Amino acid sequence: MTQAPAAPAKTRAQIKEATLRKDPWWRQPAVTAAFLGVVVVYLTWASLVNADYVWGPYISPLYSPCLAATCTPGDSSFFLIPWLTWLTPAIIIIGGPMGFRLTCYYYRKAYYRAFWRAPAACAVREPHARYTGETRIPLILQNLHRYFFWIALTFNAFLTYDAVIAFRSYGGQWGHMGLGTLVLIINAALLWLYSLSCHACRHAVGGRLKHFSSHPVRYRMWTLVSRLNARHMELAWISLTWVLLTDLYIRLVASGAITDLRFF
Numbered sequence: 149m150t151q152a153p154a155a156p157a158k159t160r161a162q163i164k165e166a167t168l169r170k171d172p173w174w175r176q177p178a179v180t181a182a183f184l185g186v187v188v189v190y191l192t193w194a195s196l197v198n199a200d201y202v203w204g205p206y207i208s209p210l211y212s213p214c215l216a217a218t219c220t221p222g223d224s225s226f227f228l229i230p231w232l233t234w235l236t237p238a239i240i241i242i243g244g245p246m247g248f249r250l251t252c253y254y255y256r257k258a259y260y261r262a263f264w265r266a267p268a269a270c271a272v273r274e275p276h277a278r279y280t281g282e283t284r285i286p287l288i289l290q291n292l293h294r295y296f297f298w299i300a301l302t303f304n305a306f307l308t309y310d311a312v313i314a315f316r317s318y319g320g321q322w323g324h325m326g327l328g329t330l331v332l333i334i335n336a337a338l339l340w341l342y343s344l345s346c347h348a349c350r351h352a353v354g355g356r357l358k359h360f361s362s363h364p365v366r367y368r369m370w371t372l373v374s375r376l377n378a379r380h381m382e383l384a385w386i387s388l389t390w391v392l393l394t395d396l397y398i399r400l401v402a403s404g405a406i407t408d409l410r411f412f
């Protein structure tokens with residue numbers, strides 16, 4: 149009688165030695181952990197401080213769209229939620245962009261390696277005995293990424309709008325441009341590139357098709373998104389860094405520490 153093949157063991161690959169690697173494999177997870185640590189500290193502080201996030205036509209991407217009742221009409225071009233007075237405008241909206249980044253396929257790899265050592269790197273022994281993947285709470289929630297993708301596109305639309313209205317002067321007249329305008333335009337562009345390079349976007353434009361030949365437009369879109377997708381890691385880091393720099397620039401201008409450079 150033939151025996152059924154054994155079910156795969158729910159354990160990690162066993163290596164007797166601590167590592168089979170001779171190169172400095174720990175550098176990449178260490179740099180990732182250090183950088184993400186700085187990001188988390190800065191974002192926490194900037195989201196809670198609730199000040200200096202608006203200057204004339206500029207608004208920090210961390211506070212936009214500004215929906216809290218504490219936003220003054222000049223801070224927001226959108227509706228305000230009257231009963232939301234006990235949270236900062238940044239905390240109200242942070243779940244959208246943060247959920248998108250946290251569930252991103254690339255960031256998952258980065259923080260699983262950097263913080264959980266699951267795995268730390270190829271050919272390095274893991275501290276964990278069992279492996280359950282992303283099949284249980286809380287990691288099963290990573291599957292929400294495809295929905296966060298659409299939420300992220302909504303945020304991109306708001307931040308693009310912010311970049312357009314940054315062509316106004318401090319007094320509200322159109323036809324002006326400062327360094328802050330440029331910073332906001334680059335911010336919106338990088339966020340679009342990061343979102344459009346997402347694996348979920350690739351699936352949305354080219355998935356579930358039997359024949360590309362019958363869908364030339366979707367094939368063309370899928371080809372473009374696939375090219376961007378190859379740069380997803382770089383776009384993830386650059387766009388995240390630029391969001392922080394944009395907030396910092398507007399914060400420095402709003403607090404009077406620096407003056408916005410005017411081009412025209």
Ligand code: FES
Pocket residue numbers: 248251252253254255293297342343345346347348349380
């Ligand atoms: S896979 Fe990274 S944003 Fe979707």
